[in-house]
Structure formats: structure tokens, C-alpha cells
Amino acid sequence: MKNIVVVGYPKSGCTWATRLVAELVGCPVSGFWQSDKKEIAIEGEERVSDFRCYKSHHQLAELGVPPDDPANRLIYILRDPRDVAISAANYFQFDRFPEVAALFRRVRRGEKFYRHTLYPLLAGEDYRLQRMTEAVLHGSAGVHNWVRVSWRNHWRPYEAAGVPIVRYEDLLAAPEEQAARILRHLGLGRSNEEIASAIDNQSFERKKQTLLERGETGRAKFLRVGKSGQWQEKLPVPLQARFGDELSDDLARWGYSA
Numbered sequence: 001m002k003n004i005v006v007v008g009y010p011k012s013g014c015t016w017a018t019r020l021v022a023e024l025v026g027c028p029v030s031g032f033w034q035s036d037k038k039e040i041a042i043e044g045e046e047r048v049s050d051f052r053c054y055k056s057h058h059q060l061a062e063l064g065v066p067p068d069d070p071a072n073r074l075i076y077i078l079r080d081p082r083d084v085a086i087s088a089a090n091y092f093q094f095d096r097f098p099e100v101a102a103l104f105r106r107v108r109r110g111e112k113f114y115r116h117t118l119y120p121l122l123a124g125e126d127y128r129l130q131r132m133t134e135a136v137l138h139g140s141a142g143v144h145n146w147v148r149v150s151w152r153n154h155w156r157p158y159e160a161a162g163v164p165i166v167r168y169e170d171l172l173a174a175p176e177e178q179a180a181r182i183l184r185h186l187g188l189g190r191s192n193e194e195i196a197s198a199i200d201n202q203s204f205e206r207k208k209q210t211l212l213e214r215g216e217t218g219r220a221k222f223l224r225v226g227k228s229g230q231w232q233e234k235l236p237v238p239l240q241a242r243f244g245d246e247l248s249d250d251l252a253r254w255g256y257s258a
Helices: 014-025 081-089 098-105 110-122 125-138 151-160 168-173 175-186 192-201 204-213 217-222 237-246 248-253
Strands: 002-008 029-032 051-056 072-078 165-167
Touching (some): 014 051, 014 175, 081 237, 175 192
Parallel strands (some): 029 051
């Protein structure tokens, strides 16, 4: 059995990319790498294949897989860090006043009231974006374990090790071209029709509609919007400037406009 591990910084599109790779290969998404927790990306358990696909946010040093291991193929998904900050600020929880959160969690129905009523007031969008910007730029275990390292320090070891890096934006803009590149890396051949069908099956619109029809609203919500360049409208100018100042070389390296 061969494993395919699709890895990237949190909120870089790894869930979608993992499902797309598994659809292209014709194998199941078996879960999160080295974890028995329920993974939202899991699907296709009925597919029969010599491959298993996994999602991961691990740093290379903790992945436990040599980049040249023929039994474990790695693919890295890279996304504009400013869009990562936007998406992650809407996903991670930022308890600005943890003592208040703890108080309500001890009261019957208090968690629901805190999460839906107080939390948006206590941890507003500007605050969450500031915290997430700091995490993406410098790492912050206080936000989450998976972002305890910066975006830059996450992808660089993978590139240095020769792991193919696929830009999330390219997957959106030219999915057929990137799908063919991924399949070449895996040593697999698929017809143009098979590639087009896999891409269509995993499109955000179709996937969200399918999940909603099944009543899986949580999984549908997790996909959010599947767009790029949101930072230009949603990220405050001072935070845009921080990314430009601190990551100018990296943004240019990957073709992201300053």
C-alpha cells in the first residue's frame, strides 16, 4: 500500500486539494496523517486502490516521511499567506478574555451564548486578523499547535527537500494543468476526460451542494468560498503593509503581488 500525503500550512486549501488528488488517483481519503481523529476531508472509502491519501499540516521534520521514500509520496500546497490569514481568522478561536469564556462554559447553555453572542463582540474581526497575521508571520502556539511555526518556515524545508509545491491559486486557475503535474509526480496516467471529471466532481460549487443535500452543513461550511485574492478587500492596509515588509522576497518568489 502506498500513501500520498497532501500537506500545507493550515487554511491553504489542503482539504479540497486532498480530495481532488484522491479523486484523480481513484483512492480513498483515509484521514489526517498520523491521527485517529475524525478528519473532515475523509471520503471515497469505497474506492479500491493501491493508494491511500492523507491530509497533513505537519512540518517536514515531524512528518516522519523521507521525501524520497517510494512508499510515501508528498505534495505541498502553498497559498498566499495573506489569504491564509483571512481564512484562518474566520476558523480558529481567539478567546481574548479566557476567564470570561471559562465562566460561561460552566453555565448551562453558556457555551452557546458565549460563542454566538459574546465572542463576536469580544474578539472582533480586526483583533482576529491581527492575531492571525502575527501567527502567519512569526508563528504562534497560542493560536493553534499547527501554526506555532510561521508560514515561511513551514514551506521552505519542503522546497529544499525537493517536494513538489503546488500553488492553491494555480489549482483554482488552471486545475487541468496542475492535475496533470500531480499525476506525473505520482507516476500515474489519466485521460483528459478523467481529469476533467475529477475536477468537476471536486469543484467547490458541486461539493458544497452535495454536502448540503446530505445535510452535512458543517462540512459544507468548512469549504467557505474557494477564492483567491480576498486579502485585497478584507485585510486592513496596515496588515497588508506588514506582509509586504516582512515577506517581500517570499511573495515575489511565488509570484504573489505585493
